Amino acid sequence: MSESSNRPPLSLSPGQWSFTRWSTIGQLEALKVHHPLFKAVICLQGAHLTQFTPQDEKGWLWLSNAARFESERAIRGGIPVCWPWFGDPKRNAPEVRKRILSDKAHGFARTALWKLEDVRENAHEVEISLSLDATEDFSDQWSGHAIALITFNFSVRGCQIALTTTNLSPDPLAFSQALHSYFPTSDITRTRILGLGNSDYIDTLDHWQYRNQEGAVYFDGETDRIYESGEPLTIVTPGGSRRLRTVGSDSTVVWNPGAEKAARLSDFPNLAWKNMLCVETANAGGDYRVLSEGQSHTLGVLIGRM
Numbered sequence: 001m002s003e004s005s006n007r008p009p010l011s012l013s014p015g016q017w018s019f020t021r022w023s024t025i026g027q028l029e030a031l032k033v034h035h036p037l038f039k040a041v042i043c044l045q046g047a048h049l050t051q052f053t054p055q056d057e058k059g060w061l062w063l064s065n066a067a068r069f070e071s072e073r074a075i076r077g078g079i080p081v082c083w084p085w086f087g088d089p090k091r092n093a094p095e096v097r098k099r100i101l102s103d104k105a106h107g108f109a110r111t112a113l114w115k116l117e118d119v120r121e122n123a124h125e126v127e128i129s130l131s132l133d134a135t136e137d138f139s140d141q142w143s144g145h146a147i148a149l150i151t152f153n154f155s156v157r158g159c160q161i162a163l164t165t166t167n168l169s170p171d172p173l174a175f176s177q178a179l180h181s182y183f184p185t186s187d188i189t190r191t192r193i194l195g196l197g198n199s200d201y202i203d204t205l206d207h208w209q210y211r212n213q214e215g216a217v218y219f220d221g222e223t224d225r226i227y228e229s230g231e232p233l234t235i236v237t238p239g240g241s242r243r244l245r246t247v248g249s250d251s252t253v254v255w256n257p258g259a260e261k262a263a264r265l266s267d268f269p270n271l272a273w274k275n276m277l278c279v280e281t282a283n284a285g286g287d288y289r290v291l292s293e294g295q296s297h298t299l300g301v302l303i304g305r306m
């Protein structure tokens with residue numbers, strides 16, 4: 001990572017910011033937040049949060065050692081924004097699929113350049129908003145007309161993210177999405193997720209069959225599931241626990257690639273599957289959303305302490 005370059009956006013006066021600085025990471029422009037209570041990094045490409053670290057703590061998000069910060073390349077780790085569709089286009093509901101003109105997984109927002117809208121700071125928190133206008137520029141990939149606004153709120157309590165989609169077209173808009181959060185663990189085999197017991201889930205690794213979760217979720221190999229639940233969760237790792245609370249979500253994706261898939265993944269060290277897991281706040285599977293003209297939907301997550 002290079003040092004801060006202090007380049008202000010045209011619309012905001014740099015003097016207003018005490019804790020946030022422009023920076024460049026590889027080929028990407030980023031905002032680095034150095035607040036006395038926490039640090040955070042957001043890349044403008046993808047509105048991608050790659051780091052959130054409260055003072056005197058380890059980072060709360062996992063970022064691959066092999067992550068590459070390049071134009072039009074998804075960053076491996078942090079919180080990619082999957083929008084306006086989640087996963088393989090072919091696996092989306094027909095209503096969502098009919099707008100997708102690409103075979104790319106997870107939509108185009110994670111590699112698109114977002115626009116900085118606002119930075120607000122005080123002694124306790126920092127709030128940063130970015131927007132993506134998906135009206136004309138993405139017409140080769142998607143036939144929707146929508147705008148996405150994402151707001152990150154950082155404080156000593158944790159990190160809160162809200163992603164609001166507004167349909168600008170007279171036609172109804174069906175879309176799917178996820179805040180694809182990567183979390184660290186010192187040992188995936190001693191990691192569990194509480195709060196999904198009794199939920200139905202789609203096991204994408206077993207012919208997309210429905211199953212029911214008994215008790216906590218444990219990891220013993222490749223795991224890739226869409227849970228029909230947006231209830232509060234706790235991720236328990238040997239090093240500590242994180243609590244997740246969501247808004248506007250009735251689905252949660254749980255993913256760990258396991259050894260074999262890890263070897264095939266881009267920008268992912270072969271053994272890194274032992275030290276990460278994804279718990280994704282989603283509108284996926286049957287939980288896609290439909291907006292009428294001018295209507296908005298907010299998907300959000302609060303990643304907090306126990």
Ligand SMILES: O=P(O)(O)OC[C@H]1O[C@H](O)[C@H](O)[C@@H](O)[C@@H]1O
Pocket residue numbers: 074087105106224225253254255265266278280
């Ligand atoms: O490699 P990516 O496109 O970033 O996708 C990474 C993973 O994302 C989600 O969790 C999906 O459920 C997985 O099937 C996929 O492998």
